[in-house]
Amino acid sequence: MNPPIRALVFDVFGTLVDWHGGVAREVRAHLQPLGLDVDAAAFALAWRAQYQPAMDEVRRGLIPFGKLDLLHRRNLDVVLRELGLDAQVDEATRQSLNLAWHRLDAWPEVPAALARLRQRFLLAPCSNGHIALMVNLARRNGLRWDAVLGAEIARDYKPTPVVYQAAAAALDLPREQVMMVAAHSWDLAAAAQAGLRTAFIARPNEHGPGVGETRAQVPVDYEAADLAALADTLGC
Known part of the structure; x- marks a missing residue:
């Protein structure tokens, strides 16, 4: 027993x-004022898709453990680059959007x-x-x-x-x-x-x-x- x-x-x-609804909401709030017409729901999925691969690098000892904010920021930069938005999203916007997961x-x-x-x-x-x-x-x-x-x-x-x-x-x-x-x-x-x-x-x-x-x-x-x-x- x-x-x-x-x-x-x-x-x-x-x-x-x-997480999906919340991140999509934050993506719209941050990127629309920049004049970027982004599929926010797809963006949220793409950002989340980077989650396990990034953590796996920690689990395998390839990079040291760090707080999730650090991985989320790295993953955000990857998604922006893959979507061709790297030059259009400034550092202040990235920092604020990265905290979407806190909201x-x-x-x-x-x-x-x-x-x-x-x-x-x-x-x-x-x-x-x-x-x-x-x-x-x-x-x-x-x-x-x-x-x-x-x-x-x-x-x-x-x-x-x-x-x-x-x-x-x-x-x-x-x-x-x-x-x-x-x-x-x-x-x-x-x-x-x-x-x-x-x-x-x-x-x-x-x-x-x-x-x-x-x-x-x-x-x-x-x-x-x-x-x-x-x-x-x-x-x-």
Whole structure:
């Protein structure tokens, strides 16, 4: 019999916040005043597509660990160059647009569902985003955490096992009493391999309308339509 779950740790981008809608909104706000007619939704996807390859360079030891803002900025420059916009977007605009990831909105049910879950469990993000980024998203969306964990604590990026294991260790809990909550099967598979319990949250619109995972593609302990449904299942 499994021991009781005492803490929930969360993926953030996609699981708790709408990165695609938020980044597209910021792209329009920053590039339209420059007279640039850009497909903001496609731009957001292209920027996100640079995410895992850049982090993989850290995981493979090709570049040192750095906060996600640094990788996002490098990736932003790549996308602007590939779209032929390198000469048309000034440094101040790039710096402001790069902080789009700090200004994302939570999915509608998330703040209230987290408040319910926090009555019973310890809660913390376990994100590839760094601490300042997580704090800014929490303050923007009214998310209350008991700790901020993840990549910056582990000095590595998911799905490296140490990121999940460091989260459990920081809470002084056995791994089997910590549950990773995510909308991505790859994230949950890695968390389970690292010894954590797992819960899948469907986000069918993560990458735009109708584009996102609706069912877990790996074995999980729990599966829910959204975070409120998970709170129901866990008796919160």
